[in-house]
Amino acid sequence: MLWEWYQNGLAEAYLIFRDEVFSSKKIDFEADPKVEFECLKEDLDKFEEFLEEYKDRPLANIKVRKEQDGEFFYDIKRIFPRSGKQSIGKDKDVWEVVNFCIKNKKASCFICGRQGTRTNTVLFYPFERKVLNYFPSFNEPQRLSLCPLHQRVLFYSFGNIYYARSDDRVIIFFPSGVDYERIAEFSTFLKELAFERISAPEENHSANIRLPKGVSAYFPFEFLLPLLLEVFDLMERKQKDPVEILSEIRIELVSYLKGGLDIFDHYESISRIDELFRAFVCLKKKTKGLFSFIPFYNGLTVGFRERGKKLVDKNKIREDWAKVLLVKHRVDFISLNKAVMENIKIYKDEYRFIPWYQPIITGLLEGLGMKNDKELFEKINALGWHLVADEARKTGGLGENQLKSFLWDIFRTRTSEDFISALVELQLKLGTNLDLREVMENKGRWREVKAILLNGMANALYGKVTKENSQ
Numbered sequence: 001m002l003w004e005w006y007q008n009g010l011a012e013a014y015l016i017f018r019d020e021v022f023s024s025k026k027i028d029f030e031a032d033p034k035v036e037f038e039c040l041k042e043d044l045d046k047f048e049e050f051l052e053e054y055k056d057r058p059l060a061n062i063k064v065r066k067e068q069d070g071e072f073f074y075d076i077k078r079i080f081p082r083s084g085k086q087s088i089g090k091d092k093d094v095w096e097v098v099n100f101c102i103k104n105k106k107a108s109c110f111i112c113g114r115q116g117t118r119t120n121t122v123l124f125y126p127f128e129r130k131v132l133n134y135f136p137s138f139n140e141p142q143r144l145s146l147c148p149l150h151q152r153v154l155f156y157s158f159g160n161i162y163y164a165r166s167d168d169r170v171i172i173f174f175p176s177g178v179d180y181e182r183i184a185e186f187s188t189f190l191k192e193l194a195f196e197r198i199s200a201p202e203e204n205h206s207a208n209i210r211l212p213k214g215v216s217a218y219f220p221f222e223f224l225l226p227l228l229l230e231v232f233d234l235m236e237r238k239q240k241d242p243v244e245i246l247s248e249i250r251i252e253l254v255s256y257l258k259g260g261l262d263i264f265d266h267y268e269s270i271s272r273i274d275e276l277f278r279a280f281v282c283l284k285k286k287t288k289g290l291f292s293f294i295p296f297y298n299g300l301t302v303g304f305r306e307r308g309k310k311l312v313d314k315n316k317i318r319e320d321w322a323k324v325l326l327v328k329h330r331v332d333f334i335s336l337n338k339a340v341m342e343n344i345k346i347y348k349d350e351y352r353f354i355p356w357y358q359p360i361i362t363g364l365l366e367g368l369g370m371k372n373d374k375e376l377f378e379k380i381n382a383l384g385w386h387l388v389a390d391e392a393r394k395t396g397g398l399g400e401n402q403l404k405s406f407l408w409d410i411f412r413t414r415t416s417e418d419f420i421s422a423l424v425e426l427q428l429k430l431g432t433n434l435d436l437r438e439v440m441e442n443k444g445r446w447r448e449v450k451a452i453l454l455n456g457m458a459n460a461l462y463g464k465v466t467k468e469n470s471q
């Protein structure tokens, strides 16, 4: 984690350097800012001076406005887990508190190996305190030991972290990678989506980056996904190749609950983001991008329109779905069906099926290169859909209510044998021959097959019959 944090700090320093120093010097436009920045980095004293001079830039990213007097202060406690021992006085500058001094003349810096360091114990290095609790993957045996220069570089990372607090949960993420120039390039897009000034209109909600309009998230993965789609949109509008920019970029995503022990309960280093963006390219071709994705995404919450229901309850299934997509690059059919069945329970006949379901799922599967899954989905989804739609068209066929109760009969099956016999029974009642070859061939994945089939049926029963949902 230290290395990721450090690379991100360098990226932030590089961005500021490019904006403030490089552009104002009006150097020959042929000059490479990275070469110039490398020169600065080599001269340790000058680099330290530079970091000192522009410290307000990274600090601005973690300032939160205080309601009463309209002043800005560094309310770091809103973002990072608290610690009983440490608190920062409101009148103190975070930069001063961090201190950047040398306490131990003989110890060497974890990053550059120079002697003369200070052991950091302050709150701002959240991965440093109770480190195993926060980031299990970080296995530095000791406390962070950093020279004054590298304490400053790490501090610069605060200029390039993104966070949101919703109800009692805090989410923090930041980009990382081996090349700070790539991180910086990706960050220019994130910074465009970030708030210029952070205000905290309500005690429990504050964020320095905004989600696309119409989305409310509580958990980390469901928060990150639509944001990435928005970054993708932005890159496309600027005619930048997202896949090129994102190769070798990772996102460090952490989250924790305020109020208890304030220990991170989610931590994931998300890699292969370029592959995910490739899937977004395909998604965009099949749908209207974010415009279609938002209603789809809200369809994965449970009781979306229910007032008084907490986000923690509404969004749990969507979080599971988003996590599988972000981490495993797979479409989680079982969560998709769970969300549908839970919503049918709440809304009954008033329920409306997930908008844009079919084109978004096929778009994702195709974009992720899941050829077999895509075929399976298309066949089983069509089977479920036709089973209901053909019957509804028949005169004297089974009524809608009976079809709805079949949905629950199939849902309640607990083994692959139960599932198949429920389908055979249904076949008899409908008096038709269903093509069950695909079901039989995928017996090992019967739970997923069942989920896809049920959603196909539910789509025909509860879907708005529009072009994008029909087969």
Ligand SMILES: [Zn+2]
Pocket: 109, 110, 111, 112, 113, 114, 146, 147, 148, 149, 150
């Ligand atoms: Zn150092």
